[in-house]
Every structure is written in structure tokens, then in C-alpha cells.
Amino acid sequence: NAGVTQTPKFQVLKTGQSMTLQCAQDMNHEYMSWYRQDPGMGLRLIHYSVGAGITDQGEVPNGYNVSRSTTEDFPLRLLSAAPSQTSVYFCASRGDRGQAKNIQYFGAGTRLSVL
Amino acid sequence: GESVGLHLPTLSVQEGDNSIINCAYSNSASDYFIWYKQESGKGPQFIIDIRSNMDKRQGQRVTVLLNKTVKHLSLQIAATQPGDSAVYFCADLSGGSYIPTFGRGTSLIVHP
DSSP: OOOEEEEOSEEEEOTTOOEEEEEEESSOOSEEEEEEEETTTEEEEEEEEEETTEEEEOSSOTTEEEOOSSSSBOOEEESSOOGGGOEEEEEEEEOSSGGGGGOEEEOOOEEEEEO | OOOEEESOSEEEEETTSOEEEEEEEOOTTOOEEEEEEEOTTSOOEEEEEEETTOSEEEOSSEEEEEETTTTEEEEEESSOOGGGOEEEEEEEOTTSSOOOEEOOOEEEEEEO
16 A cells, blocks of 8 residues: 655756656545645645645635546646745655544655755 | 644653653644654654544554644654654545645654
8 A cells, every 4th residue: 555656756957847746546545635844834736636626725826726537646836937936845645434534644755945 | 724733842851751742733623633743864753643523643652632622733753662653644635525635743852
């Protein structure tokens, strides 16, 4: 059971470039989300999805797009990267019933640098 | 709005000592909290949770204390080991949205 898998682990972009951060989970979780982690800022929610075909904005959505065509995958797209998007990005999923709804399972993260 | 914060950004302890990591929250209606541990190069991982109908909850070598009067919770780690070195986050899941609000994190450094 792989859990939440993120690719790539590291990425360097130039300002204005686009890229997609991949996230896949094999736990059949309906809920998935993307966070960014910056020094001293904790984890901030970018976008989330409560199921295939449904996405919503979190606390810091600007500059990012998401889609959810399948239960397993939740890619995060940067259309035109900016230095302010230099961060570590985490994808997470959680269960859908009872206590499982409270616990997030995180991927190992993607460390992104925008020059 | 809600805020969840930690008192100290870094805590250094000697191996074998007990560690106490603190967290304050501002919303008096908050009723459910989770502690996560994030090791270097990894994503956060669930440690323990507590609901507001409890003052204390114990796990394996960890204890969480909740003081609703002063809106404060703490994570206590007994006999701290080098493997406990990590960043610890408290998260508030109150309100029924199941979307956690994370604190900024405390880095625990364990010296052998």
C-alpha cells in the first residue's frame, strides 16, 4: 500500500514556466488536498477536492489550478511560475467515514524552486 | 478568524529528557485537535488527537493535555529519543468542515 505518492520530489523552474505536480493515492479516498509549506508559515491550503469532478479553493489558491478527473489523482498546475511560489508542496488525502475523516495522510512533498 | 499557534519555534532537549511542545488556539468553540509529526524530508504524520470533552489523552510515550480555560494544549514526549527529532504541528479541526487549520510548527532537536 503506497499511500500518497507525489512526483517529482524536486523541481527547478524559471519564472514564467509552467508545470504540473502529480499526486496519486491508492486508499480510495474521496477527499484530497494540496498544501504549501513555507518557513515559519506552517501548512497553508491551496485547493481541495471532495471527489472526482469537484474542486474548491483553499486559503492561497492564486496562481494554481487543479482538476480531479479520477478518485486516485489530483494534479496541481502552475500556469506561470513566480518566485513567490518557491515552496514545498504537500498533497494529502483522508478517509470518508467516521474518525477517518479527521486524519490527513500526506505525501513526501515536492520541493519547488522558481528562479 | 481562527488561529493556531505554537509558543516556540525550536526546542532542544537531551536524549532521555521529557519534551513539552505547546500550542495555543484562539477560538473558544474549537473542540477537536490533532498533533502531527514531520520528519526531515517527509510529510506530516498523525500522532495523537484529543476532543474537548477530554483533558488528557495518552499514547505510546506521548501525552496531550488540553486546557480549555486558557485555550492551550501541549504535547508531552517521555524519554525523548533521537528519532523524535522532527517538526511538530498542532491542528484544529473544529467546525465540522474536516479541514484542519495548522499551527506554524515547533522544531524538536534531540541531542544524544
